[in-house]
Amino acid sequence: MSTSYKAVGWNRQKRRYDAVIAAGVAVYLALFVAGSILHDPDSTIETVLIRAFGTAACLTLTIVLAIGPLCRLDRRFLPLLYNRRHLGVATCLLALAHGTFAIVQFHALGDVNPLVSVLVTSTDYRSLTDFPYQQLGLLALLILALMAATSHDFWLRVLSAPVWKSLHMLVYLAYSLVVAHIALGALQAERHVILPVMLLVSVTVTLTLHGLAARGERSADADRANATFVDVCGVEEIREGRGKTVCLAGERVAVFRYDGKVSAVSNVCRHQNGPLGEGKIVGGCIVCPWHGYEYEPSSGRAPAPFTERLPTFDVRVERGRVLVRPTPRPAGTFVEPALVERGIS
Ligand code: HEM
Ligand code: FES
Numbered sequence: 001m002s003t004s005y006k007a008v009g010w011n012r013q014k015r016r017y018d019a020v021i022a023a024g025v026a027v028y029l030a031l032f033v034a035g036s037i038l039h040d041p042d043s044t045i046e047t048v049l050i051r052a053f054g055t056a057a058c059l060t061l062t063i064v065l066a067i068g069p070l071c072r073l074d075r076r077f078l079p080l081l082y083n084r085r086h087l088g089v090a091t092c093l094l095a096l097a098h099g100t101f102a103i104v105q106f107h108a109l110g111d112v113n114p115l116v117s118v119l120v121t122s123t124d125y126r127s128l129t130d131f132p133y134q135q136l137g138l139l140a141l142l143i144l145a146l147m148a149a150t151s152h153d154f155w156l157r158v159l160s161a162p163v164w165k166s167l168h169m170l171v172y173l174a175y176s177l178v179v180a181h182i183a184l185g186a187l188q189a190e191r192h193v194i195l196p197v198m199l200l201v202s203v204t205v206t207l208t209l210h211g212l213a214a215r216g217e218r219s220a221d222a223d224r225a226n227a228t229f230v231d232v233c234g235v236e237e238i239r240e241g242r243g244k245t246v247c248l249a250g251e252r253v254a255v256f257r258y259d260g261k262v263s264a265v266s267n268v269c270r271h272q273n274g275p276l277g278e279g280k281i282v283g284g285c286i287v288c289p290w291h292g293y294e295y296e297p298s299s300g301r302a303p304a305p306f307t308e309r310l311p312t313f314d315v316r317v318e319r320g321r322v323l324v325r326p327t328p329r330p331a332g333t334f335v336e337p338a339l340v341e342r343g344i345s
Contacts, residue, residue, distance in 0.1 A: 053098035069213035133184035245277030261337035263297035
């Protein structure tokens with residue numbers, strides 16, 4: 001649990017997830033190339049590849065952005081969230097292939113360094129139809145590369161969770177730049193109608209999902225604003241030694257039942273955001289289902305010598321129901337566990 005570098009811990013689920021991403025991308029690229037050649041046999045393979053990689057990167061970026069709100073709307077999407085970073089790295093690689101082909105095709109034949117050429121070929125920032133849209137693509141690619149380079153857990157620990165999260169929020173800036181890159185680029189040349197349609201679908205899906213998720217969270221927050229303690233479930237719904245994940249004021253909380261007591265902690269493991277509510281209690285500690293980090297349920301503290309701490313929540317048990325106060329206590333604060341009343345199994 002120290003800050004030293006450890007290689008990615010591959011497991012079967014991660015391998016399957018990556019195989020699905022690789023197969024999906026390969027099928028998309030093959031269909032795109034075949035469709036383009038059939039539709040326009042005169043187009044060069046370089047142009048077709050630039051378009052295939054560019055649209056694939058835009059598609060995977062749209063999926064990356066959709067996963068967060070989908071999980072907030074329906075927790076059955078959560079398995080997609082656990083390895084979302086892999087899809088982000090795939091997006092970066094696809095965008096890199098697109099950018100490299102585009103630079104070789106349009107900027108490698110002159111006397112100027114190709115990268116400098118991207119920056120100086122067009123600088124008419126006031127014209128919509130001559131806007132230097134490739135510079136927007138280059139900036140988006142730099143952001144995606146920065147995020148891919150810092151996607152490993154090592155950087156999460158080195159930078160601390162808040163800094164890492166702020167850095168990765170730049171994905172929204174990258175997406176806006178990509179949308180402007182595609183829209184302004186399309187104004188400068190004949191494009192097949194499929195391109196504006198794909199872009200419109202991408203923007204509509206992204207805005208709609210984020211809007212729906214935000215509305216759902218606002219109304220849930222409003223419902224709970226006056227509630228000191230919220231009824232989250234019946235005691236019998238939690239198996240002995242196991243947890244249940246509930247959503248309170250937009251935060252996922254893991255409620256555990258063990259040795260006739262109930263405690264609640266944040267559902268987010270300090271290691272790699274694993275879902276603690278899906279873990280179990282072993283030897284008096286919550287064990288994360290992903291890589292086995294441990295926490296005391298009453299204080300949210302990892303047992304010595306480890307130092308990870310989770311926010312805790314006040315809990316009560318009344319007439320067989322578990323009540324949790326939605327406001328978290330500072331990470332590592334001891335909270336007296338609620339006692340399960342006799343007669344409840
Ligand atoms: C170094 C960075 C980049 C450069 C130099 C670049 C260059 C270009 C060029 C020249 C085109 C027009 C190609 C054509 O005439 O068909 C284009 C279009 C496009 N770009 Fe980029 N781009 C870059 C980054 C990106 C990124 C990061 C994305 C998405 C994540 C992206 C997505 C697209 C898409 C979807 C199109 C429209 C499809 C097409 O016409 O190729 N680009 N880009
Ligand atoms: S996410 Fe790795 S131990 Fe919890």
